[in-house]
Amino acid sequence: MKGQPAAPASIQRRVRRLALLIGLSAVAIVLVILGLLTVHTLRYSELLHNVTTASEFNQDFKSTIDQKMYYYVIGSQYSDGLPLAEVEAAQQLARELLDTTTQRESRLAISSVLHLCENLEEKIYQIRDTESYDERQAQLENNINVITSLIQEYMYNYLYYEAVQLNALQRDMQIRLMTELVLLALATAALIWVLMRSALRIGRSITEPITRLCTRMEQIGNGDLAKHEPVPSDIFELRTLSEGFEDMAGRLNALMEETTQKQATLRRMELALLQAQINPHFLYNTMDTIIWLIEAGKNAEATQMVSDLSNFFRFSLSKGKDVITLAEEESHVRSYLQIQQARYADILRYTIDLPDRLADVRIPKLTLQPLVENALYHGIKMKRGMGHIYILGKVEGSDVVLQVTDDGAGMSEEQLHRLVDSLDRGERVGFGLSTIHERLRLLFGEGYGLTIHSREGVGTTVFVRIPRETQKEASCETCSELSGSGSPVAGGLPC
Structure with missing residues (x-):
């Protein structure tokens, strides 16, 4: 690093850019507040527009309607028909005012206008349908x-x-505009000044220590592991970082061993991702079945199937957990x-017999479902007639043995031998069984x-075969291991 004097300067430039960014952020705040003021101004203009529009509407509406209806009732030669266009225009104007009006009293008033216009239209049609001249006159006076x-x-x-709201808004805007602009200008100037000075001071305080830290890291990289x-x-974070570098030099070999162990953990995580490999055709076929049920008018069956599908994917997610309970x-x-039985009701029956005392036993998510899927597609569907799938569970010593059995087509000895060999070698064959097998062995051990029979x-x-270990027991074991290693328990949860 001693041959690269430009490195500290590069750090200083980054600090200056940070200070500039902070300044621009303050300017952005100013623009946001000015935008809010613009919104107030637009609101004021909107109110003014509403008042102007309402004034124009109110000037000649009554006289126009009364006069045209009078000419129509008396059958005057000046009559040009019913004033329905004027009433419709009034309704449209009232709707537009209602869309832009926010004050409660104003909305009530304009809503009443809209309702009266609709009533007025009905009364006009009523006069049109009345033949008696006297009745028309009475309706004109009493209704129109x-x-x-x-x-x-x-x-x-x-x-x-x-108008009242407009006047109040105008006074409020004037006061707020002056106050906010003055306070905003003072606060922004002070903020920029303080942040710029702080950023530059921090830049100077970290440049030299970071340069020395880089030199020390180069020494460690060249093999100097002496403490x-x-x-x-003067900065706590840099002092802690330097102490950490020195501790790292003394613990490098231990960390290498830990890295090797972490590779196995990463392998577990990679395998855990494979549990998301669900056949997309299952979803397509299920949706097709739901559509068929709806078209056939079997709404209750369709609703149940949607519920089962929702539960299926919710349990598939399991809130991001890789290991869940047997329940x-x-x-x-x-x-x-239940979804598959709705599709294959003529060939599929199933029995699930898992003892309640095993409900809390830990099991990797998506362990049984792929086995059941294999039993259906490669067992039951491959033979003619009704088939049955049995899911059983029992305790054997300190282990739990789960059993998925089908009375389907089965496999020849050669096929079974090839499948068992693939499990032992960890090859990706056998309908995904290798993935389940390897994941169980990584999580619980070789035994x-x-x-498969x-x-x-x-x-x-x-x-x-899985260990008879509950979620609570696993959490306590993790706590014990972490406590014994001197590491804090995540989240501070008690066992």
Whole structure:
């Protein structure tokens, strides 16, 4: 690093850019607040527009409607028909005002105008359908003239409330505008000044220690693992970083061994991702079945199938957990089988018999469901007639043995031998069974995994052996291991 003096300067440039970014952030705040003020101004303009529009509407609406209806009733030669266009225009205008009005009293007034306009339209049609001249005159006086008067009155009320709000908003905007601009200008200037000085001071304080830290790291990279005095610094983070470098030099071999162990952990994580490999055709076929049920009018069956599909994928996610309880895995498998039984009701029956005392036993997510899927597609569907899938569980010493059995087509000795060999070698064959087997062995040890028995024409049984370990016991074991290693327990949860 001594031959590269430009490195500290590069750090200083980054600090300057940080200071510039902070300044630009303050400017952005100013622009945001000015935008808010613009919104207030637009609101003021909107109110003013509403008042102007309402004033124009109110000037000649009543006189126009009354006069045209009078000419129509008396059959005057000046009559040009019913004023339905004017009423429709008034309704449209009232709707537009209602969309842009926020004050409660104003909305009530304009809503009343809209309602009266609709009533007025009905009364106009009523006069049109009345043949008696006297009845028409009575309707004109008692209905038309009264309604137009009410419309005019409510429009005056609307104008009054909007004008009051407009005046209040104008006063409030003037006061707030002056106050916010002054305070904003002072606060922004002070903020920029403080942040710029702080950023530059921090830049100077970290440049020299970081340069020395880089030199020390180059020494460690060249093999100097002797513990040196930490780099002196007034910044806590840099002092801690230097002390950590020196501790790292002394613990490098231990960390290498830890890295090797972590590779196995990463392998577990990689295998855990394989549990998401669910056949997409299952989803397509299920959706097709739901559509068929709906088209056939079997809405209750369709609803149940949607519920089962929802439960199936919810248990597949399991809130991101890789290891769940046997009860949760059972619910997942049950949802899957209920969906498949709706599709294959003529060939599929199933029995699930898992003792309640095993409900809390830990099991990797998506262990049983792929086995059940294999039993259905490669066992039951490959033979003619009704088939049955059995899911059983029992305790053997300190282990739990789960059993997935089908009375389907089964496998020949050659096929079974080839499948067992693939499990032992960890090859990606055998309908995904290798993935399940290897994941179980990585999580629980070499003595656990899958065992397969099969006879051609009789059926297949897959045994899953896992330790009889509950979620709570696993958490306590993790706590004990972490406490014994001197590491803090994540989250501070008690066992």
